[in-house]
Amino acid sequence: MRPSLKLTKMGWIALTYFVLSLFAFIYLSPFIRSFVASFMTWEQASKYPPEWIPNPFTLENYMKLFRLELFPRWIFNTALYAGLIVVGNIVFSSMAGYAFARLKFPGRDALFSALLALLMIPIFVTLVPNYIIIYRLGLIDNIVGLALLSLANVPSTFLMRQYFLSLPQEVFDAARIDGCGPIKSFFYIGLPLAKPALGAVAVYQFLGAWNAFLGPLVFLRSPENFTLPVGLSFAFQRSMWTEYTPIIAGSLVAAAPTIVLFIALNKYLIKGIVVQAGKG
Amino acid sequence: MFKQVKGDENMARVFLKNVVKKFGKVVAVNNVTLEVKDKEFMVLLGPSGCGKSTTLRLIAGLETPDEGEIWIGNRLVNEIDPTKRNVAMVFQSYALYPHMTVYRNIEFPLKMARVPKEERRRKVIEVARFLGIEDLLNRYPKQLSGGQQQRVALARAIVREPEVFLLDEPLSNLDAKLRVKMRFELRRLLHDELQTTTIYVTHDQVEAMTMADRIAVMNAGKIMQVGSPIDVFEKPANIFVAGFIGVPPMNFFEGTLIEKQNNLLLDLGSILFRIPKTYYSTLHPHVGSEIVMGIRPQDIKVALEPQEGSYEGKIVGYEPLGTETYIHFTINGIKEYVAVIPRGMRISLKQKVYWKPNLQKLYFFRKSTGEAIY
Numbered sequence: 258m259r260p261s262l263k264l265t266k267m268g269w270i271a272l273t274y275f276v277l278s279l280f281a282f283i284y285l286s287p288f289i290r291s292f293v294a295s296f297m298t299w300e301q302a303s304k305y306p307p308e309w310i311p312n313p314f315t316l317e318n319y320m321k322l323f324r325l326e327l328f329p330r331w332i333f334n335t336a337l338y339a340g341l342i343v344v345g346n347i348v349f350s351s352m353a354g355y356a357f358a359r360l361k362f363p364g365r366d367a368l369f370s371a372l373l374a375l376l377m378i379p380i381f382v383t384l385v386p387n388y389i390i391i392y393r394l395g396l397i398d399n400i401v402g403l404a405l406l407s408l409a410n411v412p413s414t415f416l417m418r419q420y421f422l423s424l425p426q427e428v429f430d431a432a433r434i435d436g437c438g439p440i441k442s443f444f445y446i447g448l449p450l451a452k453p454a455l456g457a458v459a460v461y462q463f464l465g466a467w468n469a470f471l472g473p474l475v476f477l478r479s480p481e482n483f484t485l486p487v488g489l490s491f492a493f494q495r496s497m498w499t500e501y502t503p504i505i506a507g508s509l510v511a512a513a514p515t516i517v518l519f520i521a522l523n524k525y526l527i528k529g530i531v532v533q534a535g536k537g
Numbered sequence: 538m539f540k541q542v543k544g545d546e547n548m549a550r551v552f553l554k555n556v557v558k559k560f561g562k563v564v565a566v567n568n569v570t571l572e573v574k575d576k577e578f579m580v581l582l583g584p585s586g587c588g589k590s591t592t593l594r595l596i597a598g599l600e601t602p603d604e605g606e607i608w609i610g611n612r613l614v615n616e617i618d619p620t621k622r623n624v625a626m627v628f629q630s631y632a633l634y635p636h637m638t639v640y641r642n643i644e645f646p647l648k649m650a651r652v653p654k655e656e657r658r659r660k661v662i663e664v665a666r667f668l669g670i671e672d673l674l675n676r677y678p679k680q681l682s683g684g685q686q687q688r689v690a691l692a693r694a695i696v697r698e699p700e701v702f703l704l705d706e707p708l709s710n711l712d713a714k715l716r717v718k719m720r721f722e723l724r725r726l727l728h729d730e731l732q733t734t735t736i737y738v739t740h741d742q743v744e745a746m747t748m749a750d751r752i753a754v755m756n757a758g759k760i761m762q763v764g765s766p767i768d769v770f771e772k773p774a775n776i777f778v779a780g781f782i783g784v785p786p787m788n789f790f791e792g793t794l795i796e797k798q799n800n801l802l803l804d805l806g807s808i809l810f811r812i813p814k815t816y817y818s819t820l821h822p823h824v825g826s827e828i829v830m831g832i833r834p835q836d837i838k839v840a841l842e843p844q845e846g847s848y849e850g851k852i853v854g855y856e857p858l859g860t861e862t863y864i865h866f867t868i869n870g871i872k873e874y875v876a877v878i879p880r881g882m883r884i885s886l887k888q889k890v891y892w893k894p895n896l897q898k899l900y901f902f903r904k905s906t907g908e909a910i911y
């Protein structure tokens with residue numbers, strides 16, 4: 258009885274691992290393919306059936322990329338864009354989330370519901386009005402102007418609100434009696450305790466901003482102002498290369514920070530998901 | 538606002554006048570009037586959900602009353618922010634700031650009050666020494682035991698030298714042994730050494746009896762009785778207080794009061810209970826109405842043989858506690874009553890016993906209102 262039970266259990270575990278590995282492989286295979294292909298010549302990479310070992314091994318794709326005059330500029334632009342958005346979200350979403358979670362003011366819940374309803378509006382609906390606003394402000398073709406649109410957003414606010422709700426009320430009551438008004442309470446108690454949630458917001462926003470395509474495409478015009486995703490696609494469309502391998506290499510370089518970030522900070526991402534799922 | 542004159546009688550008295558607090562349809566605090574005198578140790582005692590915490594939070598300013606007035610010292614504080622009321626509160630969960638060390642936790646209220654750094658340092662160390670937690674100053678709350686956290690919470694309250702201490706079930710998270718130890722320690726500290734007005738919330742009557750100068754017994758948002766521990770025990774104002782205070786709870790016998798040949802009798806249905814003459818004048822006006830007689834389990838003598846003035850009962854259960862035993866008995870199979878018997882008395886289930894109350898220690902209440910008659 259016992260041993261057979263143990264055996265079935267091990268069988269299940271083996272099966273689970275097998276299925277999970279299979280899925281992991283399926284999800285990873287495009288990435289693996291890109292990685293391998295970035296070291297191939299275009300000639301070899303376009304062969305059918307596909308080959309998996311670069312032969313000859315070449316760094317030429319990466320060299321081409323770095324020879325591209327605007328490449329460093331695009332990286333800088335993307336970093337600036339992502340940085341502004343991360344800082345903006347940390348500041349504004351945490352304040353808004355705190356207000357929705359901890360302060361009492363008339364219309365609070367109605368306002369919050371309205372915010373959530375915003376999530377149901379596709380971004381294409383707001384694209385034109387946003388464009389007009391930014392245009393009127395004279396900020397078209399300007400990274401800062403573009404970032405302005407995303408300095409706060411609903412999901413970050415929601416996440417911060419949920420996190421603040423999950424903190425014990427008594428700690429805030431204690432702070433109030435100890436002499437904190439709502440603002441001191443935010444800076445001395447709320448914000449330091451919200452570090453995990455802030456980490457999650459920062460990571461999400463960084464990933465989103467680093468990979469953003471539509472916004473930069475619509476709001477930026479001159480190549481020297483492009484972000485990396487738009488820049489690479491621009492380079493591709495203008496047929497600066499007739500080959501795809503440099504583009505693959507470019508995408509990998511562009512993705513590198515996000516991958517590193519993900520590996521380093523994925524506990525915050527998970528935390529963020531848990532927080533959002535926690536309380537309604 | 539005016540500065541208080543030193544030596545003023547009202548220095549740190551707390552006075553609630555007809556205070557009402559509702560949460561939607563729930564009336565958490567129902568027309569409460571309560572005076573806590575300067576330097577008094579007042580315990581708010583009542584069952585879970587009776588509004589004790591809400592009362593405390595109203596005094597602290599964490600909730601605003603729907604009606605009534607709250608006075609601290611000579612100030613009407615209804616409109617005054619909690620930060621300016623000069624009260625300190627210790628919460629049931631201690632509510633320490635998890636991201637600050639013990640030192641920063643204790644320092645925090647001083648920092649908020651813009652006390653200069655050197656003075657803050659001096660005070661924190663002084664208070665920590667006073668409570669025996671100097672060694673813990675660099676730890677974080679999660680690195681402390683329950684009892685240590687409790688001391689830190691106390692230190693944080695004491696360091697501000699508030700006019701009033703508010704404590705909400707501060708001992709309920711501690712184990713039984715530590716609780717007993719802290720009971721005395723707290724009382725000594727807050728009342729004897731610091732001599733500060735204290736309002737202490739608990740649902741534990743032993744805590745209330747041992748610590749309080751006066752107890753305010755609450756039920757369903759209302760104050761049932763305010764008095765010294767002895768008072769509420771000896772002279773309960775109503776059935777609720779009588780039943781709530783005392784372990785095991787008081788026995789209640791319901792019946793109609795009748796008079797026969799100048800003797801008062803309580804018709805309990807199965808037996809006619811003779812009420813001693815001492816109660817005659819007080820009870821006489823109630824002849825013909827339904828009343829409730831109360832007898833504490835400690836005031837019932839149980840014997841195995843019939844005696845003069847004893848009534849028959851049958852044992853349906855017993856709880857030996859070591860020092861004494863509680864027995865549960867019925868009279869003609871209806872309702873259960875409890876008596877305390879000394880250890881060593883040999884009894885068994887379903888045994889017939891003869892019980893006899895101490896006739897000097899009877900309580901009588903109106904059945905309709907629950908008010909005490911005697």
Ligand SMILES: Nc1ncnc2c1ncn2[C@@H]1O[C@H](COP(=O)(O)OP(=O)(O)OP(=O)(O)O)[C@@H](O)[C@H]1O
Nearest residue numbers: 560563564565584585586587588589590591592740
């Ligand atoms: N913020 C609130 N919102 C709604 N109802 C509340 C709120 N706070 C308390 N109540 C209700 O008010 C009543 C009194 O609550 P309170 O916390 O004062 O009781 P308590 O005597 O402290 O009980 P316990 O001994 O369980 O702590 C309860 O019925 C409770 O459900």
Ligand SMILES: [Mg+2]
Nearest residue numbers: 589590591705
């Ligand atoms: Mg409570």
